[in-house]
Amino acid sequence: MENCIFCRVAAGSAPARVLFADDDVVAFHDIAPRAPVHVLVIPRRHITSLAHAEAGDAAVLGSLLAAAAEAARRAGIVDSGYRVVANTGADAGQAVPHLHLHVLGGRPMGWPPG
Ligand code: 5GP
Ligand code: ZN
Numbered sequence: 001m002e003n004c005i006f007c008r009v010a011a012g013s014a015p016a017r018v019l020f021a022d023d024d025v026v027a028f029h030d031i032a033p034r035a036p037v038h039v040l041v042i043p044r045r046h047i048t049s050l051a052h053a054e055a056g057d058a059a060v061l062g063s064l065l066a067a068a069a070e071a072a073r074r075a076g077i078v079d080s081g082y083r084v085v086a087n088t089g090a091d092a093g094q095a096v097p098h099l100h101l102h103v104l105g106g107r108p109m110g111w112p113p114g
Contacts, residue, residue: 004097006042025042037076039075043099075103
């Protein structure tokens, strides 16, 4: 997926402020943060969205959620609290068609989201 910006981040061919990475996932800071902490967590392997995940993706989905928690620990927002979001499809405003979790924190969040 050479035209996918997040595949390029995962491959190291597009720049990103990487917080940490392993064989399956990459956590990096959002280029246009919506909160004092705004980290994106992606699978290295291209999955278009949560709606495109299949039964065989269960392990990587688990890794993604564990990586979101690790990103929050490393960013120092566990005690204050944080939100994990997966915008999925048009009504949710998903702009980048490569599955990603937003990890947002460092300020109080409103509910429900807009
Ligand atoms: P979505 O609306 O798809 O859930 O969120 C996409 C997010 O990716 C947005 O918060 C946007 O700022 C971020 N983003 C888009 N392109 C890039 C990029 O090239 N690098 C980084 N670090 N973040 C990006
Ligand atoms: Zn991709």
